[in-house]
Amino acid sequence: MTARQNGSLYTHIENKIATIEFGHPASNSFPSELLERLQKELLLVGKKKEVAVIVLKSEGDRAFCAGASFDELVAISNLEEGKRFFSGFANVINAMRTCGKLIIGKVQGKAVGGGVGLAAACDYVLATEHASIKLSEFTIGIGPFVIEPAVSRKVGIAATAALTLEATSWKTAYWAKEKGLFAKVYETQKELNKEVEIFAEKLASYNPEALSEMKKVLWKGTENWNDLLAERAAITGELVLSDFTKNALVKFKK
Template sequence: MQDNLSSSIVVENAQKGVSRIIFSNSPSNSMPIDLLQELVMTIENLGEDENVQVIILQSGGERTFCSGANFEQLLQIKDEKSGEIFFNGFAKVINACRKSPKIIIGRVQGKSVGGGVGLAAATDYCFATQFASIKLSELNIGIIPAVIEPAVERKIGLSAFSKLTFNPNDFFSAEWAKENGLFMEVFEDIKSMDEAVENLANRLTTYNPEALTTLKRVLWKNTDNWDELLAERAEISGRLVLSEFTKRTLGRK
């Protein structure tokens, strides 16, 4: 059975001081550019809201967390500029998470591919279920996970990132992702994960907001150049997606 979702972003006030962002795009929560742009604005707006201390980032449905960039839009890229704009989508979401003064908790209920792994890595503390396996499939179509690499490597290290990248056909288990630092905790089911998410969010709201904001800056040390870095990475991906290899590969899909 597939998730029956419409393309949308919904913001819910989970409890005092906590806001929940739910992004959805049927059937596998892929992210078209307009949804990514809306997600950036939503994260930024909540970051400026004095009534919000904690943000929970999640997707709709009970299966795939995020299958990455929207494949239909990928096929429509015809020049380097449009390719750069396309890949900048996830770059801007990662930077919005990084620069937000609020702690962002990730809630990952199912599989993540490509940019979806980048979204999980951009959160400050990420929970997952046992079904939340991950994959970086970019080499299969002749590109590389250039934009999300800084966020993912920051969490799991170069060695684990290399293992993911050089095995683009393989899903790595949620336990593997936990052992390597992407997920902090892994649960048997969504219900137990949600209880843990809510418990942490509630507990964080009892702490000094200034301390949380300061901690956020400490956690993201040495990333002040990411606006420029991720924009450069988007250019690289925008160029690679126009290669003859990629055109041939996409033509077969």
């Protein structure tokens, strides 16, 4: 696991497969700088002709992603800072949507908040049974507004409501599979590693033009997401300044 305060991001390209790996010492959470780097990397890799498919993964064998940086969240002091902070995941989701390459998500452990949104924005997700998910935003006075379109697109409104309203409850990886967030769930990370490799190699062997066209088909109807997710970031940026949220964050930090 990386010890870098702003996290790490590495891309490895081999046999038409680009593996993008992110990491952060705080359960693979995302400071704004790392989100911006990931957004740019997705768009850059998406233009490479030698790449047919992207595998998105995080470092280590524990948490997949704990969402956005808690320290940065606590430090927000005005509307502009709030909108900019919550635009981080909005920009990454839009990059995943428009990069032109199919994205396989490799989820080895728990995902919270933005981490669930990240998994939902992948085109196909393989996970281990340790990959429980939770949307805990209500507990601090905000909501998963930015990632909601991506989550609802995968699991439907009813399951998104259950995740959001049951904000203190973890949903199992098998629940996530039943609802459509995960395609397959494996018992161990060793099995996950093997199956992701096999699946990525199969995809990379197909006609790249067909893969690209399928990406467009899968994301049809999301053309307004640049504006939609920006609006959602503004909503959350305002909520985070409320007295309720400020008090909740202080209690949470203690």
